[in-house]
Amino acid sequence: MSVLPILRWPDPRLAEICSPIDDITPEIETLAADMLETMYAAPGRGLAGPQVGAMRRIFVMDTGWKEGKSDPIVCINPMLQEISEERATAEEGCLSIPGVTAQISRPAQVQMVWTGLNGGRYVQGFAGFAAVCVQHELDHLDGVVTFDHLTTADRSDLIAKYQAQ
Ligand code: NI
Secondary structure (H helix, E strand, C coil): CCCCCCCCCCCHHHHCCCECCCCCCHHHHHHHHHHHHHHHHCCCCEEEHHHHCCCECEEEECCCHHHCCCCCEEEEEEEEEEECCCEEEEEECCCCCCCCCEEEEEECEEEEEEECCCCCEEEEEEEHHHHHHHHHHHHHHCCCCHHHHCCHHHHHHHHHHHHCC
16 A cells, blocks of 8 residues: 555646546555555545545545544445535535635535445445535545635635645
């Protein structure tokens, strides 16, 4: 396994829509292992394919590892099936936008379906920080980053703060 370089905004690859994964090849297995290692090294709780230049619909997530409750998941071709009407606002950071965070409102609970590395189909509900994380990582697969959720004024302010670092 290896730690991969993490792309930083405004790398144009972070604004692209990623393509589905048709087959779980050895290359995809290696990519998933490298993405997990890269995420832990960062250190972060989620990492999406395009953040390491892999323009495919895959992300890795482990929301509890920093608290000693490691539960890594590899999500291939993830999709939201249900989203709650209730919304929640959380402060979100991003490994590709280091040094700044944004307050973002999203559905508070979501149900996601995805394919695992073993080819199995998974369906799971997420709430709290995990719901934020899966929506944040899904956004990356569609070329969306935290800045894109902000009003024009807030976006300009935060980008200026990011670029002034
Ligand atoms: Ni991110």
